Amino acid sequence: MQQTALVVGARGVIGGNLIAHLEHEGDWKIIGLSRRGGDDTAAVRHIAVDLLDRDDTASRLAGLTDVTHVFYAAYQDRSSWAELVGPNLAMLTNVVDAIEPVAPHLEHISLMQGYKVYGAHLGPFATPAREDDPPHMPPEFNVDQQQFLERRQATANWSWSALRPSVVAGVGLGNPMNLAMVIAVYASMSKELGIPFRFPGKPGAYSSLIEMTDADLLAKATVWAATSPEGRNQAYNITNGDLFRWSSMWPKIARFFDLEVAPPLPMNLTEVMADKADLWNSMVAKHDLVETPYEDVSSWRFGDFVFGWDYDVIADGSKSRRAGFHEYVDTEAMFLRIFQDLRDRRLIPAG
Numbered sequence: 001m002q003q004t005a006l007v008v009g010a011r012g013v014i015g016g017n018l019i020a021h022l023e024h025e026g027d028w029k030i031i032g033l034s035r036r037g038g039d040d041t042a043a044v045r046h047i048a049v050d051l052l053d054r055d056d057t058a059s060r061l062a063g064l065t066d067v068t069h070v071f072y073a074a075y076q077d078r079s080s081w082a083e084l085v086g087p088n089l090a091m092l093t094n095v096v097d098a099i100e101p102v103a104p105h106l107e108h109i110s111l112m113q114g115y116k117v118y119g120a121h122l123g124p125f126a127t128p129a130r131e132d133d134p135p136h137m138p139p140e141f142n143v144d145q146q147q148f149l150e151r152r153q154a155t156a157n158w159s160w161s162a163l164r165p166s167v168v169a170g171v172g173l174g175n176p177m178n179l180a181m182v183i184a185v186y187a188s189m190s191k192e193l194g195i196p197f198r199f200p201g202k203p204g205a206y207s208s209l210i211e212m213t214d215a216d217l218l219a220k221a222t223v224w225a226a227t228s229p230e231g232r233n234q235a236y237n238i239t240n241g242d243l244f245r246w247s248s249m250w251p252k253i254a255r256f257f258d259l260e261v262a263p264p265l266p267m268n269l270t271e272v273m274a275d276k277a278d279l280w281n282s283m284v285a286k287h288d289l290v291e292t293p294y295e296d297v298s299s300w301r302f303g304d305f306v307f308g309w310d311y312d313v314i315a316d317g318s319k320s321r322r323a324g325f326h327e328y329v330d331t332e333a334m335f336l337r338i339f340q341d342l343r344d345r346r347l348i349p350a351g
Helices: 013-025 054-061 081-099 141-153 179-193 203-207 215-227 246-256 277-286 300-307 318-323 331-344
Strands: 003-008 028-034 044-048 069-072 108-112 159-165 167-169 212-214 234-238
Touching: 003 013, 003 081, 013 028, 013 215, 044 054, 054 081, 069 081, 069 215, 081 141, 108 141, 108 215, 141 159, 159 215, 167 179, 167 215, 167 331, 179 246, 179 277, 179 300, 179 331, 203 246, 212 215, 212 331, 215 234, 234 318, 246 331
Parallel strands: 003 028, 003 069, 028 044, 069 108, 108 159, 159 234, 167 212
Antiparallel strands: none
8 A cells, every 4th residue: 555644734844845855766646735835746646724714624534444554734823922832732632633533544643843842942852852851841742743633532442653853944935834945045234234243142142052953854754664564652862963163153154145144243133134125136136046025935933033043952862863863964954955056046035
């Protein structure tokens, strides 16, 4: 029987790269779910659905009887941690409630998480974080989602897995968590204005240890966990495999954009970049870029979040290696590859 993947959150950086990886493997039938839908291809069918609407979800998923694997990477952003729980748990619940009764060959549900499981968003946490670290005080929707799957799986024939990447880097617009795009647009605007490239985060963040997760690497790990016995009912930290400090990475990024580096200057990107729509529009016209609305170009709020980590944000990735996943990505090379891809796609200026 052919494997059929239901990718939930198909238009995000994670979901989009996962679909590309499944297409490359060639032996998957792929269905993508998102609010906006998408253009179908020979290998991918897109379905537009409001996952917060239980009836709409049930109706649009009713015919997906051949689904064998659910890859859940959907996310609803909110202004506070507590407000994230309701919608994000509801979307996962609605998907499982809709697909489980109609897909008799369902084998696996893959859940995308992150370091919030360890309290990374709250402040300094025990590092390197390990998958069996004790929980922290709620609210935390990642934890609630996993507990939901654990309860459902206890009486089901399918298994689950949870992937815990660090900050994910890839190519994708209109996504709330895309640090590569934040950096690329910030650097491009700095060059357009003729000003040096300054790290905008907290002083301690410039020298703290951090790691990244390449979206392509994450896609490979996600499929590995979903199709390997070692992935059944397990959580795995997935990272590139190297650590860095912005103090060493920032000058390397600056060289790619042919920018001078000036000392860091803490600033709130959400506020500082709020008036830059006219600048962006002029750059689109001047450099013949793909016309992208400024509000879809970058999430400055997410940049402020990541650049505000004035403590180490790292996890132990050895569990996945012991289980058989050995992929590795050099983070500097990853950044430069993504930036070049953004240039090639005319999403940022060529130089």
